[in-house]
Amino acid sequence: MNTLKTVGISTTRIDTLQRVTGKAQYTNDVKLPGMLYAKILRSPHPHARIRSIDTSKALAMPGVKAVLTNENCKVIWGAGSIAGGVQYSDEIKKITKQHRYAFNNPVRFAGEPVAAVAAVNRHIAEEALLKIHVEYEPLPFVLDQEDAMKPDAPQIWPEGNLALSNRNEAVPMGQKRGNVQDAFAKSDQVFEDRFSTAFVHNAQMEPRSAVAHWEGDHLTLYTPTGGIANCRTDMARDLGIGQDKVRVISQYMGGNFGNKNQNQDADLIAAMLAKQTGAPVKLELSRKEDYIGMHGRWPTTQYYKVGVSKDGAIQGIQLRGYSGMGPYRKNSGAMAGVELYEVANVETSIHPVYTNKTVSGNFRGPEFPQGYFGMQSMTDEVCANLKMDPVDFVLKNMTRKPGGGAKYTDYSLEECVKRGASEFEWAKRWKKVPGSDPGAIKRGAGMSFMAFRSGLGRSDAVITVNAQGKYTVHVGVTDVGAGAKSTMWMIAAEELGVPLSQVDVMWGDTDHCPYSVGESGSRTTIMTGGAVVEAARDLKKQIAAKGMPAGTAMLTATVSANPRLPEGLVRSAFAAHYVEVEVDAELGRIKVLKYLAVHDCGRIINPLTAHGQIHGGVLMGIGMALHEDLIYDKRSGTALTAGYYGARVLTHRDAPKIDVIFIENDDGYGPYGAKSIGEAGKVPAVAAVGNAVANAIGHRMKDLPITRDKVIAVMA
């Protein structure tokens, strides 16, 4: 492993200097001559038919340049409709029945756009919103995903509340293996329980904004997107123009965590306003709008039934789950976790359900943290009932083969679990008898584990070299914060065998960068990084054949890589998390005392940035476990806690030290054996915290977040 010169060595990011000096240009920093400012009017009702909209007073205001509503703007936002977990495409567009327009009638959640105004400044745009008169006919609404499945629930779509798939089928997702009923009959003990998780928002630091600018029939869109290529395709498709007519620029963006790959309605609305007014338009969302107007993690209800034999071997797992998608199925609504166990008998049935809440979609490990919480809380409870040590229970039941006769490209889960247990001093911290600390201050420890997809896939890269020996890597990444630009830079230098100073990176502009999968799903390092490796090899070959270019000539390597794993192999990142908490049973306060995350993310390309990815994921997981919740008023159907204050997002003072151990293996796939890392830190964290709380207080907390009121209800 140590033959590498750049990869694996802590390297300052290529763009940190810009970020610490304030020079990095984020979308909202863009200012074009003659630019207008736009604001969106949003529905105060969770479900209502719009009887009429009168925009005349707004339009008559000096400084107001355009008002769009569903009457004069019928553009469909494809990626906001039912992509159902797959990237929106021409095929899906053709068959989609349930359309989401930029402006919808009826409106289906409080916060859904009803109109948009462009004006000479943001204050006038905001004033103009107040002058738009909308007459609503409120319709019955439903907020909870289980309520929405009841026969008498208000119907959000004519096809019912079970969300359609991208083939227009209303069927739960699920799998069936063996026979769970037989397994339960043969089990020594069968346990059943219910868990729930809340809607938590990505809450990336940069609130959404978009700047759209038409030159003739050519659109330039500045927008925070982790996937400029997908965003361009989506914009072109929605607007009905050629992809060559759309340029998407995203030089810097303030976080993503899953809600910025594809185009967003804000992009479309800005583009339509710019078209209408003939001027560049900057659309800005407030933090509250971002919270209720952009998607977050789907809330879930999970019913488990688990059968075990005396020795603690799981015989069967049954899961019936409900995921609240909001009124549009922007993502799958799946729940991960069951696949973590090597069990012969499995039956799952997961219902993605329409509700009149804010839309759900991707958020850092979309189906994982909440699914893992339910599944690993359930098994931890089973284990506690059996009076087994969770580490032994996990080692006994965890996945060792991916199933279906397949094999992992390499396997380190056992090492993660064992190494973690010893470094964490599990035996010392874990309470044999949960809740056994005398007095009000109770300590306990919990653990969880992870096996997380780390697939290969398509991405492009272009590398050029000039006569001065300057290499330029063109990649369609924007760097959501995880360091993608630097990763590509390092991979290129390594493969080219040149120092970093000879390599430049061009990013974040579809006019200058080829296709990249986009920074979601922890795929960038693997896929785009893989393409960079290929391009570098190609370029080296060219240099070997033709020599270095002279004068103004350049050599160019263009690669469109789409590597696939051999049949029967599965690539996975593994982890085990260990956490010790202290619960003040009288005051209901939960404090994380010690946290250890052991991860196999394959080879670490840049150790300097890798730790931060795990830190960030874990801390978000702690926030999800203990604080965050978009609480709704049941009668009005509106959100009460949109924002950092309302959601109690962690502060410096809430953040414990996170210890990270990387187990580095090169499985021979991906660039230098790199696996997914961006989401991994968060995936097992929520379950680990929940298990630690249960160990500390001797009560299983089944509903997230584990807030003070819930702790006191069982303890005080």
Next chain:
Amino acid sequence: MKTFSNVNARDAKQAVALSQQARKDGKTPAFTGGGSDLLGMVKERIITPDVLVHLRGMKGFDQIEQRGGGLEIGGQVTLDTISHHPLIRSRYAVLAEAAETVATPQIRNVGTLAGNVSQRPWCWYYRNGFPCFKAGGNTCFSIAGENQFHAIFGGGPSFIVHPSDTAPALVALNATFKIAGPGGDRTVAASDFFVLPKQNAAHENILKDDEFLASVHLPAPRPGTRSTYHKIMDREAWTHAVVSAAIVLEMDHDICRSARIVLGGVAPVPWHVPGAEKLLVGQKITPELIAKVAEVSIAGANPLAKNAYKVPLTRNTVKRTLTELTGLTG
């Protein structure tokens, strides 16, 4: 934001006059100190002032002075200054500690004592623009709604809790408030400044139009006084109190001569619990006595559907705070 004009008042008299003048012109005035709370409300259009009467520049109101053995704190003194002031730290610890728990350094650097005491409720219905009592309406949405942070004492018809951290400390210290207004200055006991919704459902204190809180007087502490503020928050900083306790004890060796216990986060006003205090007077403080005091401090609590946890939480907070203050271990 809505348009408004900002006017910087030179002194108290002019501040009052500017507010009166605005009203005469058919405009809505609002007093502002640091604006850390006010601007948020203007942006959300919860309030829609036409004129901001900015008080920070008023001469003499950002001073802390010793007066008559006590301390006179100008209403424009920032929370940051209060939390670091040596005299306040040593003699009125409860106030310094309360100020230090407010939000963040950035807010404490501009947030004034008067603004902190006068801030409007942080009930999520009010702050999300529901037309409740506090917004001039005639309902409290929390009663049949999400009320996990609402009042367990003194509620009705509105069930807000008073949001200020310094208010319970000031009531516990027997402070007096000086109010400037059209009729000149008037002085009231801190405890009389705050009013229950029963008396006035729309506003939390006795301030009338064009009146503002000018300064606060703290009486000289009696010998043997010790005090502290304990705040329960739903994260380690930057939120209002779920429950808090401001406690001032006058101790003569191990005998308690007098006690003030004022609770925050539990009632529409800083909630004084005289019944619990009485138990302490003339007594040697023991863990058993503390437990009794804590129990009595929740007498009469009347929780809503989702805030019953606040009752034991309040009891336990009082117990903890007293235990820490007296150096006993529970």
Next chain:
Amino acid sequence: MADPVSSFDVSRREFLEGTGAVALAAVAAVPALGADELPSVPHTAIQVTINGVKQKIDVEDRWTMVEMLRDGLGLTGTKIGCDRGECGACTVLLDGKPVYSCSNLAVWADGRSIQTVEGLAKGDKLDPLQQAFIDHDAPQCGFCTAGQLMSAKALLNNNPHPTADEVRAAMTGNICRCSNYNRYVEAVMSVSGARA
């Protein structure tokens, strides 16, 4: 008191008389308005020292400090994450103390001095804190970074050798949603160590 006039934008240009490059950049950054007769809005001429350069600028009374910095003066290093005092991205130093520039009015800066992230480096020479942020990889997405820097700067100005808990307390008004808190604290501690 502010007296309303129309076409305030033109008068603002005339007020700009700063000498530094910052002031010149500001002129170029002023938005060009349409031909509309806009309603008059209360506005006030103020004098404020920004990153050491004294400037006169005409601001609408309702402008927040961050609007003045970003839109009026083109100093876009200061970010808006919430506009409500909930995140800290907009933190600047007002007379040396960290404040939320989204929760203060621009007019209140009259006669005072503001330091922003753009004012930390001296020419090409980075402030030690900036260098430490780079070395410790403190920024992930970087959107909270200017605010973190300003809070840390204020702390070290007053307390060159803080403990880690003091660092957390001083920076607790700066949320990092990338949650790189461990790194931010390490970076600040490393600077204080260097000075020890």
